[in-house]
Amino acid sequence: MDSHDTGAAPAPPHSETTLRVNGEPRTLDLDHRRVLLDLLREDLGLTGAKKGCDHGQCGACTVLVDGRRVNSCLLLAVTLDGAEVTTVEGLAGHGGDPHPLQRAFLERDAFQCGYCTPGQxxxxxxxxxxxxxxxxxHVTDPAAPSGEPVELVRAEIRERLSGNLCRCGAYPRIADAVEDVI
Structure with a gap:
């Protein structure tokens, strides 16, 4: 054993990272091992995204990064320097009005326990x-013109949301709520 060795493990690497979370810039000193979900829930108090499986299989942790949906339990927060992160809390309009999908979920009663709802x-x-x-x-008609908007029929909605699981089985009402918005 080296006479200078204290026996303590070296501190994990950290980096200063700047994100825009729900429109607000945040500069944080992040452990390179910290996933976005834990940062949102534990450090920023944004508890909408849920820790379901913690393996990217259930979708309860889904948030938007630069407008694209991601499983936040799998994404290292330090990789998001300069990114725009939107959680369910950030979907409401400037006046606090619910996003049309939030309103449709309420109107259609598209949830039971609600655990998966923010990710949905x-x-x-x-x-x-x-x-x-x-x-x-996977279900888009191969004859559909490339690059043109895809018509969101029921099969498209169900396929595209298939990565978000609902243990209560509220799928029909979830699809109804989405149809109400399109």
């Missing part, structure tokens, strides 16, 4: 943008 809503917001940009899904 963020995923639906991202899905609407993807379809509008012409990104095909």
């Amino acid at each position: 809503i963020c995923s639906a917001v991202g899905m609407l943008a993807e379809a509008a940009a012409g990104h095909p899904s």
Whole structure:
């Protein structure tokens, strides 16, 4: 043993990272191992995104990064320097009015326990943008013109939201709520 060795493990690497979270700039000293979900929930107090499986399989942690939906439990926060992160809390309008999808979920009673709902809503917001940009899904008609907006029929909605699980089985009402917004 080296006479200078204290026996303590070296501190994990940290980096200063600046994110815009729900429109607000945040500069943070981040442990390189910290995932976005833990940063949002534990450091910033934004508890909408939920820790479901912690393996990127359930979608309860879905948020938007630069407008694209992501599983925040898998994304290292330090990789997001300069990114725009939007959580379910940030979807409301400037006057605090609910996002149209939030309103539709309430009107359609598109949840039971509500645990998956923030991830479902963020995923639906991202899905609407993807379809509008012409990104095909597994069920998109191969004859559909490339790059044109994809028509969101029920099968498209269900396929595009299939990465977000609901243990209560509220899928029909979730699809109804999305249909109400398109």
